[in-house]
Amino acid sequence: MKETITISSPGKVILFGEHAVVYGKKAIATAVSLRTFVTIEREEKKEEERSLELNLFDLSLSCQWNSSRFDRLLSIVSSSFSLIEFDAKLGEEIANESDSLLREGNRSQSNSSLESNSSSHEWNNQKKAISALLYYYLILSEKKDGKIVHSYKIQAKSFVPVGVGMGSSAAYCVSLAAAFFKLNQRNEEERKKITLEERDPINSWAFHGERILHGTPSGVDNTVSVYGGTMSFVRGEKNVFDIIENGPKLRFLLTNTMVPRNTSVLVGGVREYYNRDKEVVTEMLDQVDSISNSCLQLFKSFGDNEEDSLQIEKLIDSNQQLLNKLGVGHQKLDEVCSISKEFGYHSKLTGAGGGGCALTYLKGENNGKINEMIEKLKGNSFQCFEIEVGANGVTIESNPL
Secondary structure: OEEEEEEEEEEEEEEEOOOHHHHOOOEEEEEEEEEEEEEEEEEEOOHHHOEEEEEEHHHOEEEEEEHHHHHHHHHHHHHOOOOOOOOHHHHHHHHHHHHHHHHHHEOOOOHHHHHHHOOOHHHHHHHHHHHHHHHHHHHHOOEEOOEEOEEEEEEEEEOOOOOOOOOHHHHHHHHHHHHHHHHOOOOOOHHHOOOHHHHHHHHHHHHHHHHHHHOOOOOHHHHHHHHEOEEEEEOOOOOEEEEOOOOOOEEEEEEEOOOOOOHHHHHHHHHHHHHHOHHHHHHHHHHHHHHHHHHHHHHHOOOOOHHHHHHHHHHHHHHHHHHHHOOOOOHHHHHHHHHHHHOOOEEEEEOOOOOOEEEEEOOOOOHHHHHHHHHHHHHOOOEEEEEEEOOEOOEEEOOOO
16 A cells, blocks of 8 residues: 655745854744655565655656665664664765765666766765665664565655755755654554644754754754744754744745855854954844844734834844945845845845845735836846745645655
């Protein structure tokens, strides 16, 4: 009998607090309406017929392996099995085999194409996607006598832009972890929804996948994707999250400047400025922290009125000015801010800056004016997405991919 489940998880943006969060200040993150969808279909088969099939539409990747290909990796799971703790040894072994796994299983490219692409950005993304999937497949799939008992077909489609700080990889990991977890539940009623209690283990497993993909992630992206809504967070030895209960769902325009940004270089630049003039930078970081705190209080009692909307606009302008002073702005981000201002809207960068994306608060219902602004932004070779912030977290969907 075939069993199928489809899960979707949101991407995220940082509303306020970029860069200041590195210095222990508060930041505000929110789930967005752009989501990643994963469908897993499984069927119990004879051992020699069991396989793992993966189709990643956004990465033009189609792979298939016989389940026996993973017997050695599965033995590592059997000897160090833990659902809660991250299996670093397994993650390392999967990463070591990702090149050969991609070459062996890939059905979407010729051998010559694989050779020419083996050092490309796309190739690396494909390897990472396979690595995260295999971790969940080996840890969370149902087993009997040390063997995985099902054939799996996994399909993934994402509407979250990749490489712009929107948590696309976390949304992928959350959807995979939740899908494997829910499939293991025997009760049909349990499979129809994800309870609050189930979100904690899903978040832990999603973080494991993020560790495989990124090494030392903050945990913010997967947490926002699992729980949804809007939350404040403070980074430390243990991140502190404060989820805003019944926070507002607001319209924003997300504009991708199409300018690549290097997060480590931008963070390093702020660090150099901090080391050079600690007093000045600390004062700016404290002001950013104050903006995040103001947003937190505003969202906890937000009303759909002109006064609260004006307050959001003031916070946006203040935060953008401070980020420019910190040296993480960019000419293209300034263009987005300038164009949106022509139409009466307020914008700021989101994420690391230096290019990447900007957020524009869409106050009111003047869709004609919004469409005019979008057309002008697109005319400047920008990519635009209308989004809602405060979106729902990981969710079971009724229609498969």
